[in-house]
Amino acid sequence: MNAGVTTDFPIVRLDLESKPQTLTIVRGMLSGVAELLAIDPELLDDLKTAVSEACNNVVLHAYGDEPGPMAVRMFVFDDRILVTVEDQGVGLPPESADRTEGIGLSVIRALADEVRFVQGSDGGTRVEMEFATERAGRPLLQVPLAAGPDQGWTLHEDDDLVVSLSPVGLLTGVLGRLARTLAATAHFSLDRFSDVYLVTDTIAAHATRAASGMRIHARLAAAERRLELAVGPFRLGASEILCSPRDDPSPSPLMLLSDEVSVRPDGDGEMLHVVVIDHRR
Amino acid sequence: MLFERWQVHHDRAARDELVQRFLPLARKLARRYNVGHEPFDDLLQVASLGLVKAVDRFDCSRGNAFSSFAVPTILGELKRYFRDHGWAVHVPRGAQERAVKVEDAQQHLSARSGRAPTVPELAEYLELSIEEVLESLETARAHHATSLDAPHDDGEGESAKLVDTFGEEDLTLTLADSRITIGMATAQLSRRERQVLMLRFVEDLTQSQIAELIGVSQMQVSRILRRSIARLTELTES
Numbered sequence: 001m002n003a004g005v006t007t008d009f010p011i012v013r014l015d016l017e018s019k020p021q022t023l024t025i026v027r028g029m030l031s032g033v034a035e036l037l038a039i040d041p042e043l044l045d046d047l048k049t050a051v052s053e054a055c056n057n058v059v060l061h062a063y064g065d066e067p068g069p070m071a072v073r074m075f076v077f078d079d080r081i082l083v084t085v086e087d088q089g090v091g092l093p094p095e096s097a098d099r100t101e102g103i104g105l106s107v108i109r110a111l112a113d114e115v116r117f118v119q120g121s122d123g124g125t126r127v128e129m130e131f132a133t134e135r136a137g138r139p140l141l142q143v144p145l146a147a148g149p150d151q152g153w154t155l156h157e158d159d160d161l162v163v164s165l166s167p168v169g170l171l172t173g174v175l176g177r178l179a180r181t182l183a184a185t186a187h188f189s190l191d192r193f194s195d196v197y198l199v200t201d202t203i204a205a206h207a208t209r210a211a212s213g214m215r216i217h218a219r220l221a222a223a224e225r226r227l228e229l230a231v232g233p234f235r236l237g238a239s240e241i242l243c244s245p246r247d248d249p250s251p252s253p254l255m256l257l258s259d260e261v262s263v264r265p266d267g268d269g270e271m272l273h274v275v276v277i278d279h280r281r
Numbered sequence: 282m283l284f285e286r287w288q289v290h291h292d293r294a295a296r297d298e299l300v301q302r303f304l305p306l307a308r309k310l311a312r313r314y315n316v317g318h319e320p321f322d323d324l325l326q327v328a329s330l331g332l333v334k335a336v337d338r339f340d341c342s343r344g345n346a347f348s349s350f351a352v353p354t355i356l357g358e359l360k361r362y363f364r365d366h367g368w369a370v371h372v373p374r375g376a377q378e379r380a381v382k383v384e385d386a387q388q389h390l391s392a393r394s395g396r397a398p399t400v401p402e403l404a405e406y407l408e409l410s411i412e413e414v415l416e417s418l419e420t421a422r423a424h425h426a427t428s429l430d431a432p433h434d435d436g437e438g439e440s441a442k443l444v445d446t447f448g449e450e451d452l453t454l455t456l457a458d459s460r461i462t463i464g465m466a467t468a469q470l471s472r473r474e475r476q477v478l479m480l481r482f483v484e485d486l487t488q489s490q491i492a493e494l495i496g497v498s499q500m501q502v503s504r505i506l507r508r509s510i511a512r513l514t515e516l517t518e519s
Contacts, residue, residue: 021411023412024410024411024412024415027412028415042360042363045314049313049314106348106349106352106353107310107313107352107356109349109352109353110352110353110356110357111356180415180418181411181412181415183400184399184400184401184411184414184415185400185401185411187399187401188399188400189396189397189398189399190387190397190398190399190400190403190488190489190499191396191397191487191488191489191499193399193400194488194499194502194503194506195488197503197507198506198507198510201507201510201511202510202511205511253510253513256482257510280396
């Protein structure tokens, strides 16, 4: 039953800062994954609610009033989904007795089939939540191909978030949701916000054809009316086609929709860097 | 102790007080399931029922916290309610209604300020969270997938006529000025798709402006663009 966390690879790793908008981002990620895995809606509700509580706990308690790094990982096994939420903070608050504020942990216990609180690798806390993926003999999701090893990018600036996905197809549902959440909080007008759909669709479609391995990474950062995406790794030379300029006989749709598109070397392959700005008057 | 007064001495006032005291807990849990399926009051009632059951069944002699007993009881009640009503498998009606509200608000705010609103502006206007607005936008898009090319009836028919002012030749997206020639690939696109692409990229209009020009909603323009760009990408990469 217990295939250990260390021997398998997560289908999703999401590294981000613990801020209030974090919950929206994490739930968006879960919805995006659910789309590809065809997760049963009721199970998805439970996942979202329990994982939100675990994340909320990090936002509220792990770093005092400050934001701090947190990581959400999702594993899919034959009979269950495992989601872990880890921080590097002060450790778990004592489980409060009758105070209604302390219900987060009770909610997690009520919704997940198994819950463990363990010391994280960086001294903080890791909440491990398991959810059975079968109910009354009926499977609650379609299991995708196995995930590839995760030796990818990590968080390195305060305001960015990094997601690592395997198989690559997960990018289709996840990238758009993450990008739209950031664009919304970065005050994009709906016109430019809608362009973000097209940008992420194009990148995700490219990824299914040009990714160089079993895993794809994306780094997203937003500032006021500005969204930056870096996605990779792709096979060397595969992304050039996305950069044909506006005055080229066949301009790249991505180029038409974005303010900047560039390809940069990354390990043995390359990564795609895209900037979308809302220039409204 | 209130639990003793109720469970041992059957003091109804003690029971009422317990329910009152933990009502915020029930409300909080009901809110977690308030995802637009059903009026919040109904959920609150179901959660309160769960709370009453928990108060009646709680064994205070064991020394456990009441909330750790009450939460699963209340959640169980909420989940059973959802299961009984089949919402997990049906398209939530409330979510669709909310999507319509978001689209109306979008048009209203655009008209008021002369530009497309931001998601936070929509959220504030509709007294929803940013996440709820985002979800509504997703729902609206899924919904529009079926009515993509249906004409938008604005009651006047004036704007729709503009479509016809563009001749077929113009729709090849070959404009000397901008030197944009998506050319061959666009032959695979429908007339409307080519037209929207041209207005967006050659004329550099916003989606709202295009929507007004050709007499469809901004959401439909977005859908058309999305579909045609996807096809273009496919064609240019193959």
